Ligand SMILES: [Zn+2]
């Protein structure tokens with residue numbers, strides 16, 4: 001098996017992540033714009049029209065070429081994953097921020113990864129205007145992730161009891177090449193391969209012209225027609241008129257169930273969003289609050305009515321560094337906020353939702369392993385435990401804005417503001 005993954009160990013990290021810039025044109029008036037790769041809500045600086053970017057499974061980008069005229073371009077696909085990997089080991093949970101790219105088609109003719117040059121370049125969304133032959137990805141992303149983890153895990157002290165990866169972005173990047181005596185890199189205009197022993201047969205790699213176009217949906221409330229609002233990286237948009245929240249789905253915008261813990265003093269408060277997930281757990285009893293007190297060995301005397309209080313998984317609906325992510329997930333799940341949750345959007349400052357529920361769902365089993373006491377149980381039981389999500393709620397909790405921290409006094413949770421601010425880049 002060739003070594004095909006490049007783990008970009010040195011440059012990007014949680015402290016120093018790569019954030020691509022994307023050259024874009026306003027779909028309404030054609031004005032140029034530069035986007036961050038995390039941007040979803042785009043407001044044109046010229047025509048002021050807002051639109052919301054929607055991916056079909058993942059975004060497809062291309063690197064702009066500098067090839068001489070009359071060269072027929074071949075675009076080779078690479079998967080790119082940026083996110084957090086949590087590994088549950090007997091000694092505890094290890095976290096790691098990774099940013100990797102890798103061939104989406106196995107080929108000895110092309111580089112193994114996009115390489116670091118992509119940091120310095122602006123990308124574009126793939127659209128039918130891009131002339132060239134786009135090679136079709138034949139290695140599915142999950143398969144590559146599996147291979148990557150196999151290599152990654154060689155460096156972990158085993159046994160690995162459980163592992164989850166939370167993708168902050170999974171995308172496909174097409175890099176341009178052209179074919180002569182060698183395969184030429186059309187970004188740098190220099191050879192990407194040694195001299196070809198036999199003619200390169202492009203027809204052996206399935207593909208064709210680019211036939212995707214980025215989808216935009218208008219940012220109008222499907223309920224009342226008002227303009228929806230949100231931060232540029234918001235995954236959930238807010239209608240201030242009818243007080244509803246919306247997220248993009250295959251059918252367009254779909255409504256999100258929202259609740260919040262009211263705060264008498266809204267000044268100096270920010271509401272942080274959390275996903276509250278109800279799941280079916282098998283292999284261990286964890287259905288009620290009484291079960292939680294038992295499995296987590298909380299220092300509380302179980303009250304009879306606790307049997308009837310359902311247990312929910314909780315996790316941040318916002319990006320935050322891996323260590324804080326884990327701590328916060330654990331703390332909030334132990335706290336089980338449930339009293340006085342009001343079933344509507346809070347009034348006041350809200351932090352944008354920029355971690356999708358689909359990724360939060362990936363952490364359920366990890367969350368569970370963090371709860372179990374004594375820890376030794378994890379090793380004995382983990383392989384028998386299954387967690388299946390059933391439904392979710394977006395719940396906002398008020399945090400006091402202090403000098404360095406955001407503090408949730410009821411549950412005694414503090415979040416360092418730096419951990420939030422910098423995570424915006426992740
Ligand atoms: Zn415009």
Ligand SMILES: [Zn+2]
Pocket residue numbers: 221222223224225226239240241242243244
């Ligand atoms: Zn509305």
